[in-house]
Amino acid sequence: MVASLSMSAEERQAIDAFRKDVVEASVDALILVRFTAEWCGPCKQLAPVIDKAIAEAGQGRTRQVVVDVDHNRLIAEQFRIQSVPTVYAFLGGQPVDGFVGVRSDREIRAMIEKLLASLPPTAAEADLDTLVAEAHALLDADKAADAADAFVAIRKQAPDRVDAIAGHARSLLALGQLETAAGALAAIPADSTDPSVQQARAAVELARTAGAGGETAELRARIAADPQDHEARIALANALFASGDRDGAAGQLLESIRIDRAWEEEAARTQLLKIIDAVGLADPWSAGIRRRLSSILFG
Secondary structure, eight states: OOOOTTOOHHHHHHHHHHIIIIIIGGGSSEEEEEEEOTTOHHHHHHHHHHHHHHHHHOTTOEEEEEEETTTOHHHHHHTTOOSSSEEEEEETTEEEEEEESOOOHHHHHHHHHHHHTTSOOOHHHHHHHHHHHHHHHHHHTTOHHHHHHHHHHHHHHOTTOHHHHHHHHHHHHHTTOHHHHHHHHTTSOTTOOOHHHHHHHHHHHHHHHHHTSOOHHHHHHHHHHOTTOHHHHHHHHHHHHHTTOHHHHHHHHHHHHHHOTTTTTTHHHHHHHHHHHHHOTTSHHHHHHHHHHHHHHHO
16 A cells, blocks of 8 residues: 555554554454544445354454445545445455455355455464364264364364364254254354365255155065055155165165156156265265266266
């Protein structure tokens, strides 16, 4: 920023505060500068939306600085503010993104998440990343109780960390606590696109479906009597997956697809994709099942 030599003491103080609170602070944090005015109706509409988006982003690395253009004309002129509200996002001492006018909570949160992804983790965040990875490893090793305890400890340190909430939910689910797991996920915004959240929600949905699926012995008997009983195959797949037999679950669904892929608007394929989502797209098992599915669909 270039300051005029004829600045008043008040203007110089405002410039110094902006340099400290925005330019210098944005070296290791995301700073949103909201230009506003007391007479501006849309500014009053945007204020709670942007407050909510910052709170939902969590992580403690996003802060807001509010600049009233009538009381800080020099700063407004430096940024060529022609209308309010205007928002600039600062990283590394520079404006890197922004918008003019009112935006939704979802749009602002998406911008925040995108920009935060470019920030290197702090030492504390790196430690938490390690703890989350270790907790997930316990879960993958079928040590659900130990994993649940680990995720509870992480959530005490970082209550807004969605991958820890999702991992805790999956641990509870593995312990048979379906409704408690669903309750944990309810704390996450419904439109969250975090892969771990989507995976946990898919697992909860499958567990609910499996609960209404019936006994496996009865379902196997139905399939033995009629191999084209797709309803029984899907119900058996859900029950098998809920019991931890994902290979058996996938096998039933793949066989249903092989016999009649179009049954009930591709219900077996839809359910198989839900299982893949629940396991996680990055899991090698999921990649193998997707290859088997492709060979049936396109072979």
